[in-house]
Amino acid sequence: MIILGLDPGLGTTGWGLIAADGNRLTHVGNGQIKTDSAMSLATRLMALDLALTDLILEHRPDGAAVEEVFVNVNPQSTLKLGQARGVILLNAARSGMEVGEYAARLVKKSVVGVGNASKDQIHAMVQRLLPGAKIVGSDAADALAVAITHAHHLASARRMPAR
Secondary structure (H helix, E strand, C coil): CEEEEEECCCCEEEEEEEEEECCEEEEEEEEEEECCCCCCHHHHHHHHHHHHHHHHHHHCCCEEEEECCCCCCCHHHHHHHHHHHHHHHHHHHHCCCEEEEECHHHHHHHHCCCCCCCHHHHHHHHHHHCCCCCCCCHHHHHHHHHHHHHHHHHHHHHHCCCC
């Protein structure tokens, strides 16, 4: 199963692809989708949608996972992040994938073991879990962590007996 993890942002959206076979995880790819802050909001959202569509068409993931929005001190930033996240959720759902959503604290706890882990700790643990992966930045590391969290939750759900 190929899982696409996404760390939403209007300026930079991190993405990470992993292959999950039971408990075995393999790095497939990672990167960043950047939008130009000089462009209008609508144009930036469209650019994000088009880049994500290309990514999904190229890699054909089986599922996706997105980090949930946290509230910033600046309400305008939170609103823009929410709009980017909405585009991401719509795009993934339109592609026919089931989409998991995870709080940042849960992702940190799942990957590092503590909910208040730093970006450096997340990056180091993702590197350890996906040996040989060349991670292109903290947004991509966060996206890979989201994908890993989703893979773990899917594996746990499969092990649970049906009621």
